[in-house]
Amino acid sequence: MTQTTASRPTRERDGSASSVTLIRKTxxxxxxxxxxxxxxxxxxxxxxxxxxxxxxxxxxxxxxxxxxxxxxxxxxxxxxxxxxxxxxxxxxxxxxxxxxxxxxxxxxxELAKNGELLKWIKKFGSFHLPSARFYAAQILSAVEHMHSKGVIHRDLKPENILLDDKMRVKITDFGTAKLQTTAAKEEEEDPSKPRSRSFVGTPEYVSPEILSEKKESSPSSDYWGFGCILFQILAGRPPFQARTEYLMFQKIINLEYEFPLGFPPDAKDLVEKLLVSSRPPLSPRRPR
The missing domain is CATH 3.30.200.20 (Phosphorylase Kinase; domain 1)
Structure with a gap:
């Protein structure tokens, strides 16, 4: 990284569709x-x-x-x-x-004045179904936009979902994101170069595919994270919890989680469709 005191020019929109002004800041x-x-x-x-x-x-x-x-x-x-x-x-x-x-x-x-979604889950314990729909729709819209641009977030969790002054979703923290176009270009330029596969994410929300030997994420990793968030919004806790990370990972691999009493049936159906494993089995099953 070059050390310089010069600011980097970026674009600031003034509200007009055609007017763009270059502004330098320090x-x-x-x-x-x-x-x-x-x-x-x-x-x-x-x-x-x-x-x-x-x-x-x-x-x-x-x-x-x-x-x-x-x-x-x-x-x-x-x-x-x-x-x-x-x-x-x-x-x-x-x-x-x-x-x-x-x-x-x-x-x-951009400033999100109302802070992390997690803060509000802790405050209310859980959200009513209309509120859950409100936030789930916004998160899903943002995830679909990310994927359409070739971006996998890889660390979706309530701490990385901020709320603005109108209590609307703002997804943040893309430091561990994966740009699929960049990864593909690097592999094309140097196929012999080993691909970096390290653990990425937060234990409670990590998908089974990340826990496989390849540790390779895909868009389904974000849908898994979305399923965990939806569960937590309605249940007040993540779906996978254990005394140690090892035990938690075992639950994730084996899809061991339970819905609390009163969990909305439609939301349950959606969570069950999101929390599915694209991870290859640990060993081949014997034919019957």
Whole structure:
């Protein structure tokens, strides 16, 4: 990553379909407020543009030294490129600008004022069926848009689904996303190069195919995550829980989960159709 104090030009729409203005930004253009979240090598803060109309954003600050030391450059670039690819869908958090200085990389993102979906699940315990439909439809629309653009999120979970000021879905955190077109191009350019297959995702929401020997994700990984989220919205807990990760993975592989009493029949039918295994069996079955 080249160190520079120059900002990177990006497009800012003024509401007109034909009018596009190139605007350069630096961290000095924003007033930094409260911390919204922290990761291993990044911090997300509430910021307000110093210039009219003084809009608020979420500023993600990424530590360059940590990124280089932990060899995370690939994931930083994946997130940037994926957000560019998905720009325009109302269910995907929008990336407005990126720039950098000697110490940090900066992503200026759309602000989702009402935070994580998980916070609201914990607050209410579970959602009524109309609310579940409201959020399921928005999540599914965003997932279908991702897949139409060749993007697999690979870590869909309530923590990565934010809600804006109108309580509408904004999917975020594309650092572990997979761009299928990029992966295919790399393989075409160098077929001998071993493909990277490492564990990606969060244990409670990981799909069986990720737990296979190939550890290879596909769009069905996101539909699995969607099924887990829908279950959690209505049940108040993830479908797969256990004392240890190993036991949890065994439940996932064997599709061992139970619906609580009163789970809506139509939602149950949908969850059962989503939580299916595309993972090859551990050993061939004997013919009868």
């Amino acid at each position: 961290v000095g253009d924003f007033t930094v407020g409260e911390t919204l979240g922290e990761g291993s090598y990044s911090t997300v803060s509430l910021v307000t543009d110093k210039h009219p109309p003084h809009r608020s954003y979420a500023l993600k600050m990424l530590d360059k030294d940590h990124i280089k030391r932990e060899k995370k450059t690939k994931y930083v670039l994946i997130e940037r490129d994926t957000l560019k690819t998905l720009d325009g869908h109302p269910g995907i958090v929008r990336l407005y600008w990126t720039f950098q200085d000697q110490r940090s990389l900066y992503y200026v993102l």
